[in-house]
Amino acid sequence: MADFLVPSTASPETDAQHRLNGPIHAKRHVRVICIGAGASGLLMAYKLQRHFDNFSLTVYEKNPEVSGTWWENKYPGCACDVPAHNYTWSFEPKLDWSAVYAGSREIYKYFNDFAKKYNLGRYVKTQHQVVGSYWNKEKGGYDVQVKDLENGTAVSDHCDILVNASGILNNWQWPAIPGIDKYKGTLLHTANWDDKIDLSGRHVGLIGNGSSGIQVLPTIQPHVQKVTTFIREPTWVSPVQGLEQHVFSDQERLEFATKPGKLLEYRQGVERGLNGQFGIFLKNTNTNNETETYFRQQMHDKLQNDYLEERLVPNWHVGCRRLTPGVGYLESLGKENVEVVYGEINAITEKGCLCDNGNEYPVDVLICATGFNTSFKPRFPVVGPSGKNLQDVWKEEAQSYFGIAAAEFPNYLIFLGPNCPIGNGPVLSAIECQADYMLKLIDRFQTHNISQFSPKQEAITDFIAHKDHFMQKTVWHDPCRSWYKQRPDGPVTALWPGSTLHYIEAMMEVRLDDWEVKYNGNRFAWMGNGYSQTELDPTADWAFYIRENDDDEPISRGRKLQLINKSGTLQGNLGVSFSGKQVTDAPPAVESKL
Template sequence: MPSTGTSSGRNGSSAMPTTPSHVNRQLRVICAGAGASGIYLAYRLKHYFTDFTLDIYEKNPEIGGTWLENRYPGCACDVPAHNYTYSFEPKWDWSANYAGSEEIFKYFSDFVDRYGLRKYISCSHKVVRAEWDEAKAEWEVHVEKQNGALYVQRCDFFISAAGILNSWRWPAIPGLQSFKGTLLHSANWDQSVDIKGKHVGLIGNGSSGIQILPQVQPIADKLTTFIREPTWVNPSMAGGGQYVYTEEEKARFRDEEESLLGLRKKNEATMTAAFPMFIRGSNTHAAATKVVGEEMRRKINDEALADKLIPDFSLGCRRFTPGINYLESLTLPNVKTVYGEIVKVTPEGCVTDNGEEHKLDILICATGFDTSFKPRFPIIGRDGKNLHDEWSTDPDNYLGIAAHGFPNFFMFLGPNCPVGVGPVLIIIEAQGTYIGEVLNRWQKQNIKAMEPRQEAVRDFIEHKDQLMANTVWTTKCLSWYKNPQTGKITALWPGSTLHYLQALSDLRYDDYHVSYSGNRFSYLGNGFSQWELDPSADVAYYIRDNDDGTSVLKGTMSTHNAKDTTAKLMTTRKFSD
């Protein structure tokens, strides 16, 4: 009868196999970051995999990433709250249609606790270096503890879930640090600062600045907002503004499954249908430009100011937000809108390009992040290549999840992911599923290493750039979507959200270079399948009365259902001699 012993080594062996086909190897995974991506990775491995270890290192003292770090007044997500969830984990009791950062953080924290994922996460632990060891076909990951102590850990796969909007920066304005008042950055907000009765200056009219202004205006004595360039604000996105759900509505979402599901599907379909708006010359784009422009002008209610703030560049060229109460606030009595460049900051305030000095008590910089996609720590791949250097000009990548020269390395929300045309969490799920398929194959076959082929990366980038030329994102505007060195679009997928989901559904192993340890067919084991070890299995599953459309080829025993079947599969079936 067949043996059920384990395989003879991590990387295969030339000895006679003793296990049935497709038996798992022990898998070691290290992940940098415990935001929405790292949390999903933990969920996926726990629920669909066996025989693995997972260590997620988070630099902050808590999980949550963006939603832990950003706590400025008015910080919220511009995606409807009921759709800013994992697709399988709805939340019926959101307080409003657009949720604030603290409520979103609680969603992720509750998710981690509900599914017992904290055991995989070490907070206040920062990955400072990751280096591929070619001889051992594994990653050497250097981790720094809160006390500064360093240690090294090895793994089979290293995954970056560090995100992109997490390295905030001060604006490059001369004299900024000479300001004697209170200096704040939107992404490093000091919640102890009292704004009441103060003269507040606000630099920036991107997403953060647009959210901050309506919250600060009612509290401050005076508010001066410095705007360097026009921007599109789309009040229609808010569907009439911020809407607070009643207790009755929340109860209906809780008790009537179709009510909440129907709302989520309607929201999702609306966002998905928005993609044609980003196609150059489309009727949808022309119609949207007219509607949004007219609505902005009506809400600003000041023709001279509207002429300055409504862009002449294409709608959607840079990211726009609902801008709830932003436009209306610009003309309130205690708000002064200064359109132009700040040439320097003095101890007392800001000097603009017309020579005027604006004295301030508090200066808020809503000036964004380093969005270059270059890693925040060295990631050293094959032949000593540092990903930071490899991406110094352009982040050439494969489908936003991998890079040539970096074996057994994947990333969430890498370059050219669709962060501008739909909810990002479904993209995280799609990428996690894709990565899971790779890990599953590595576990069950004696793969040593795999990485995207250089020609596959080249062809993807070429195709991406070709498609981008047809979108408004490549038109003339300043946008973090663009690489400032090359002008190429690096932060978006060249298609719709559904287009990206379909692209990841086809795992093209011919785009990868795959190397094996020993004989590539040793995973076939000792000649027996795993079904033959399960006394309850239907070993004649392929015998049917008619063609029911199912395949007679069951393929591998996927790790994705191993949790429920492992015990059965490892029960020895009795065979006669």
């Protein structure tokens, strides 16, 4: 396809004039800035490199290295709660995972190796933190302000399209407990871990029983003198999701590496199992009821303590909070050197924690496993053409289009934004389809004379109304305290109204009727000088459409999907509870196949 180079400083009139002189669908130069070199940012760089040319890309990363949250999180026991072979890109398997639930260092290595393999470092500037982005009304796109963290200087940049891949679970925060600055012992946060701190033989306090706390406790318990763990509310602690923790033998890893189809078969089997568990999150389904019964029995068997069972087993549905495989956690609560303090911490003193039972609990080291700021507000100003700052617009409730864009903020795209599948399925699969959707928008921007694209407010309003209606029948709507929503009785802002497979289908095609599109000059300037791209390629077949038979790809959405999802190749899928029992929760059929 013929290209023409129009620098980012060119006027809209220059762009339109160049198009009139070139062939149909000529590709203008596109300048992209991506914020964050974690999993999402690296994937964006990979896909732009693989599928596009006539573009420039800079990925600004605040950390000294790539891989985002997996570079940052080094606390004891840190691991992914998805089987490792399925915590990879669909097209980029890893042959030598050590175990089903691999640790954070292995996961970091996977993404770091991915960046090295495809030379993605050429696009990345580490220790550069974006501090502001402002729409440029004269030339379009964003003026981006960046701080060079190595030397403290300010850097200015400009882009046609701004992609925020900074993630949702990497802006860690201290708990909002009075007096935390007065504590004179060693203060640690799981997301800002200091490897130089030795916990051996010390009395450790642990605040939190979310995902991080559940992983930390059984890891440190055998090595410390005592752990006092502070728990303020119940939570469902899940057994592993149908797959027990298992260390792969040398023979298993060899077969994965050398036996054709062996690893693919394993990965597909795990993925089908994960995708078969969506019924867990729907109230009054067989899958949810079966799973809750199983969880309740598992917690009873592992706690063996009526006091703890009464306080730790919730009265809200399984899945209202993020499910974390509790490998060894419940058993650790009953160890001799573990003390459980249930209730609120009123204040942190010089020595430790003052709780609502009136007792003070002195500790040598205080670990805060208290999570992240998950408000979805950008961590820097994003100012659109109207002068509005997205930080202010999303102050009370973040409302996006399908988790990737916001109304009135053109040419601004978001990975893992509000209401996409970041807690109810294989998240990397969702990131892949988000990247593909963004690239379709960028392709249209590059090959048509588009100046701005952003979702219509009416489309977002309708999407949020549909989402809120759907959520009423899910467990996420229960009054639990969860990062899925900003308050226990508030709207669910983090999750997609459907399964991961549902999201993938919804994102397969760009619904341009949901988007506000503005053009540089005449909207048909992209038609150019009357010549096709084919005629400009002397190696192409100028009669490619003359054939002996109809070998076209399917045109209808239904037929396309059957080709993509390999319909007819399996005997039939069933829902699966966490107990491993297959449970039928057949979705209602509204179409009949003729």
